[in-house]
Amino acid sequence: MTKDIERDLSDFATEALPGLPEKPPLGEEILWQGRPNAWALAREAYKITWVGGYFLALGLWQGIAAFGSNIAGVVAVLLPYLAVGALAVAILGLMAWVQARGTVYTITSARVAMRVGAALTVTLNLPFTQIGAAHLAHGAAKTGTLAFETLGDTRISYLVLWPHARPWRFGRAQPALRAIPNADAVAKIFTEAAQSRLAAPRVARAPAAMPASVAAE
Numbered sequence: 001m002t003k004d005i006e007r008d009l010s011d012f013a014t015e016a017l018p019g020l021p022e023k024p025p026l027g028e029e030i031l032w033q034g035r036p037n038a039w040a041l042a043r044e045a046y047k048i049t050w051v052g053g054y055f056l057a058l059g060l061w062q063g064i065a066a067f068g069s070n071i072a073g074v075v076a077v078l079l080p081y082l083a084v085g086a087l088a089v090a091i092l093g094l095m096a097w098v099q100a101r102g103t104v105y106t107i108t109s110a111r112v113a114m115r116v117g118a119a120l121t122v123t124l125n126l127p128f129t130q131i132g133a134a135h136l137a138h139g140a141a142k143t144g145t146l147a148f149e150t151l152g153d154t155r156i157s158y159l160v161l162w163p164h165a166r167p168w169r170f171g172r173a174q175p176a177l178r179a180i181p182n183a184d185a186v187a188k189i190f191t192e193a194a195q196s197r198l199a200a201p202r203v204a205r206a207p208a209a210m211p212a213s214v215a216a217e
Helices: 003-009 038-044 047-067 072-100 182-197 212-216
Strands: 030-034 103-110 112-114 122-127 131-138 142-150 174-178
Touching: 003 174, 038 047, 047 182, 072 103, 103 182, 122 131, 131 182, 142 182, 174 182
Parallel strands: none
Antiparallel strands: 030 103, 103 112, 112 122, 131 142, 142 174
């Protein structure tokens, strides 16, 4: 269990284990737990840099169009746009921080679990047997997103998952560990655990032996 999760145990006092609704079955081990990097989530999911850049560009365009080379006039027009842009960036940053704070991703020896949601929390369990493929997309500063293609008829709403979903996959939403630090290492943990689990031999249960009295009859 990672240190940042250990420090936040009080946030999940109602859960059997941080990020899990109940203790794993006997033999199932927790291999990794983590949460999104708040700034990376703000940049990738909430497009915080695009929003800030939009208001800056709009203010400059309006100021230059109105006052040309008059610097004082350009600045006077630019300031309100900067104020609105700063407010929008602050709100988006706070939303990303709250979302990251309320999220716990877990990889065990049998499944991927996602405890997501800020106001209304949901825990999504993805057994390895229900994952058809995984996709890793790298972000900045060694962060990345690990998305999963699910098998079977189960479909999960993109709106319910967002921002914990692979971008632009609306028809069949793909749950994703979004903006996670050390994404390459996490992907390796998942790959090794899934391969080990799926390659493990299955034990066929033989029928229970009949009592001697019944067998004699």
